[in-house]
Amino acid sequence: MTDSPHIALERVSFRFADGVMLFEGLSEVFDDRHTGLVGRNGVGKTVLGRLLAGDLQPSEGRVVRQGRIAYLPQHIVAAADARVVDLAGCAHWFDAMQRVMRGQPHEDDIECLEGRWDLVERLQAALHDEGLGHLDVQTPAAQLSGGECSRIALLGALQADADLLILDEPGNHLDQASRTRLGQRLASRRGGVLLISHDRDLLAGMQRIVELSASGLRSYGGGYAFYQASREQEREAAWQTLNSARVERKRGERALRQQHERQQQRMASGLRQGKDSNQAKILLGMQKNRSESSAGRVATRLQAQRQKLDEQVRDAAAALDEEREVTLHGQAAPLPPGRRVLSWRDLRLPFGSPPLPDVELFGSRRMAIVGPNGCGKSSLLALLSGRLAARSGECRVEVPWALLDQELQGLAPQESALEHLHRLAPGSAQSVLRTRLDHLGIGPDAALLPCARLSGGQRLKVALAGALAREPQPRLLMLDEPDNFIDLDSRLALERFLRAYRGALLVVSHDGAFLDALALTDRLQWTAAGWLHEVL
Known part of the structure; x- marks a missing residue:
């Protein structure tokens, strides 16, 4: 070395x-x-x-x-x-x-x-x-x-x-x-x-x-x-291998059935010929035993060939197992356009930033909160959720909501992913909750591990699944940099879900491409002159 x-x-x-x-x-x-x-x-x-x-x-x-x-x-x-x-x-x-x-x-x-x-x-x-x-x-x-x-x-x-x-x-x-x-x-x-x-x-x-x-x-x-x-070339080759293995298995199973049928026909024909030739019963019994023994060997060989065909398909499918599409579940009912979701007036954040422009959001509005580190984006979400007190002014959230903060404070370290979802959605069957986690790439073993044992991306997925599963179902999602830690496939799945979400959204992110994918209606942006609210 x-x-x-x-x-x-x-x-x-x-x-x-x-x-x-x-x-x-x-x-x-x-x-x-x-x-x-x-x-x-x-x-x-x-x-x-x-x-x-x-x-x-x-x-x-x-x-x-x-x-x-x-x-x-x-x-x-x-x-x-x-x-x-x-x-x-x-x-x-x-x-x-x-x-x-x-x-x-x-x-x-x-x-x-x-x-x-x-x-x-x-x-x-x-x-x-x-x-x-x-x-x-x-x-x-x-x-x-x-x-x-x-x-x-x-x-x-x-x-x-x-x-x-x-x-x-x-x-x-x-x-x-x-x-x-x-x-x-x-x-x-x-x-x-x-x-x-x-x-x-x-x-x-x-x-x-x-x-x-x-x-x-x-x-x-x-x-x-x-x-x-x-990787795209490898995926295409893996799909071709899987399809070829499936075709080969189908062809092989047809050939195996034909071999089995021919063997059964030969056995039946041999027994009939023995009876027609008036052979002694002891000879007929010996012939029957030999036929059954031969049939058993053939059946064992055919079963081994069938298992080999199945293994080829399983091996080919295993190469694509990690490419499973990530899916998020939990869709809110549409918000009426005239339903007020939140409002604030004369609002000042607790750490000395300029006052925010007055805001009222109605219906399924989708607001991005953007700006440099330290300008108060996370503080605004903490204030709206009641975790912080405003320096002045007032704010109101008027629909059921869920907050996904950067530290994922809602996750108990020793609680498993399945326990977390069940605590937030006690009326949901465990099979449903397990399916939700599995569709996020959190399999049956990981679903039972303490959340402290999961990766950062897995914890974020569990927290998001919990926010969407909670009862009553949230009509407003407040998400603080939800695109952090998750892999690319999960990020694309999150984009698809949020774009189709029928409730209201407040999203903090530094990723312009991620925000552009969400069909935003509003932007609250920090500028050199202070906060600016823009209707898109």
Whole structure:
């Protein structure tokens, strides 16, 4: 193995504490190439990223690391006393510098600061370039939005002195300008990158794509467009193989029936001839036994051939199993055009933003709430749902509603997906709830796992399924970046569902293509002059 920076998986398997195997026998090398890691929700991408980074240990096999590695997890959880410098991963050196400046250094402070004496200036400059220049390195993280926390953690990872950078869904919670800058920074980075993402724009800049599936890891040279074209060719070939296997099985079953009928005819003919020739009963019995024994051997052979034909069809179908279409269930009754859904007047958000324009929404209106991180989009949804109090003004929601927030606070970590749906829809049969989850790609085993064990995309699907299944059925959906974490197929399914949804919608998202697919009627947008409500 080369001494250049790399991470090598050698027959790596990972098994959860309860014995459930997530994946097994993975072998691959990640080096200085910019690599995108893709796969369906729940297949194990985040676990694999943690194994590569050394944050987890494999159940079997080993991970060999050469070089300096920096890792950015999918979820940034800030401690209660965390500061900007903590989020950026620079607290160790910053605190050492503070001790030196106070004249109270620890034994190794001077040595660890070698080459990092300008750390504060560099971090402050990076914050300014990112549009976060109003923050100080000691600003408490509790004062920041989720998007701002993610952007600061990402800045720290990009500035880390690392040969290999592992980023798990770094585009989530970033506004469009920040996503564009991220793509530019990754493109100019000379070291290795492993990007775990469903973001098509970011994946387009990768040098190769590695797909994780139930079958293992498969590498595709070239960017995301090449990967898509290759996968489409593979799907077409898999369908042709399945159709050929089905035709072959039908032809084979017809031939097997004919063989069975000929065997039965030969047996009957032999017995008749024996009787007609007045053979002794003992000879007839022996002939009958021989015929039955021969028939049994033929039947066993025919059954084995039939099973082989069935296995060929099952194997061909298994290759397409991961391509099943994702489907969302839960359609509200149409809202009368004159039914008022919500309204607010003289409304000010609790964190100092300018007042919002007065709004009244009637019927099945569909409003996008857009703007940069930190402008108050999530706060508005929290205010409408009663989780926050307004600084001034009043607001009213006048129909049953459901909120899907970024943190998915409605999901209990130890509650299973099936239990979550049953709690929200106690009148629904378990078979119906299981079917809803299965159509989201959450199979019978995953449906019984604690939600804490599910991937970010799976948890979001469970939360969305619960919001749609709850009783009384919501007539207003408030969705805070629902396109985060979910794979491309699920995102397209979500677009189809929301476009056909007959209730009212409030949707926060930074993905313009996603919003364009929803047939919006209104847009509430943050501008330099404040909030602007536009009827489309």
